[in-house]
Amino acid sequence: MQFFRRLKPVQALSFDLDDTLYDNVPVMERAEREAYHALCEYYPQAGQWSQQQWADLRHRLMQTDPNLAADMTALRLATLEQGLLQLGTEAQQARQGAEQIFATFLRHRNNVQVSAETHQLLAELAQRYPLIALSNGNVDTAAIGLAEYFALVVQPGQGIRGKPHGDMFAVATETFPQIPASAWLHVGDSPHADVFGGQRFGWQTAWYRQGLYQADTLSVLPTVAFDSLQQLRALLLD
Structure with missing residues (x-):
């Protein structure tokens, strides 16, 4: 001390x-892995990006928006929605998809x-x-x-x-x-x-x-x- x-x-x-x-490190590794698998299962276009590329998008959003950097829920939802939009998903489906996959993430994220x-x-x-x-x-x-x-x-x-x-x-x-x-x-x-x-x-x-x-x-x-x-x-x- x-x-x-x-x-x-x-x-x-x-x-x-x-x-x-x-x-929290192993918890997040597991939650992100399971969320990525679910994302690719329900939205196959998401598999065009590796898990690391999705993480890179999250980091870019953190750097460009200080409010997102301090709010992990908003950051992850924004990452999922923006990524799906960039991969050609319709706007409403991208919002719904972000919420769906985030729910999967939370389920594993709370396994602490x-x-x-x-x-x-x-x-x-x-x-x-x-x-x-x-x-x-x-x-x-x-x-x-x-x-x-x-x-x-x-x-x-x-x-x-x-x-x-x-x-x-x-x-x-x-x-x-x-x-x-x-x-x-x-x-x-x-x-x-x-x-x-x-x-x-x-x-x-x-x-x-x-x-x-x-x-x-x-x-x-x-x-x-x-x-x-x-x-x-x-x-x-x-």
């Missing part, structure tokens, strides 16, 4: 989900195994702090068995932009107006979405260094960096 700023007394906690509380250690930590933290989840992704916390720990789950949509925009942090502070911004600690693995987003909103941040990102991608320093759930337990419960 490494401190970069003085940790002020913590009154509430927010958590990123994917790659912070569980390893959360460790007993994570369940135990969240259960103990929830007895001491208000817990919320702030995720740019589209995982269903009820489907993966985590909903019971969180008083609030905020994800992009209906005018709420994803992190690092302040919208999701603002929802949390509006829900718990008695807790000042400086008393929140946001826990996540993304230097941009979680650390930059949280610090810019006036929150404290705990960066999980064993996620997908390296230290050289930090644009601002977190309050604290940690490498394991045991370290987080020691910080917040011991």
Whole structure:
């Protein structure tokens, strides 16, 4: 564990989900593979592109539209619809196809195994702090068995932009107006979405260094960096 700023007394906690509380990489690999197979089965023209070419389109859309980059549901729907349109699919069928294949993706995407250690930590933290989840992704916390720990789950949509925009942090502070911004600690693995987003909103941040990102991608320093759930337990419960 490494401190970069003085940790002020913590009154509430927010958590990123994917790659912070569980390893999301194999989940996404499986979900994307199954979605691609379904896409090619129902829309054979989609097979003109490899799975990597569909991923390349998704990355291009992320780069050209910052709002899509912070909303994984909107991004995947846009990728499917735009790809089908580019391959000659009629507009209404492309929209319907995007929703159909996205439903397949979600079914596999919510097949997440959360460790007993994570369940135990969240259960103990929830007895001491208000817990919320702030995720740019589209995982269903009820489907993966985590909903019971969180008083609030905020994800992009209906005018709420994803992190690092302040919208999701603002929802949390509006829900718990008695807790000042400086008393929140946001826990996540993304230097941009979680650390930059949280610090810019006036929150404290705990960066999980064993996620997908390296230290050289930090644009601002977190309050604290940690490498394991045991370290987080020691910080917040011991």
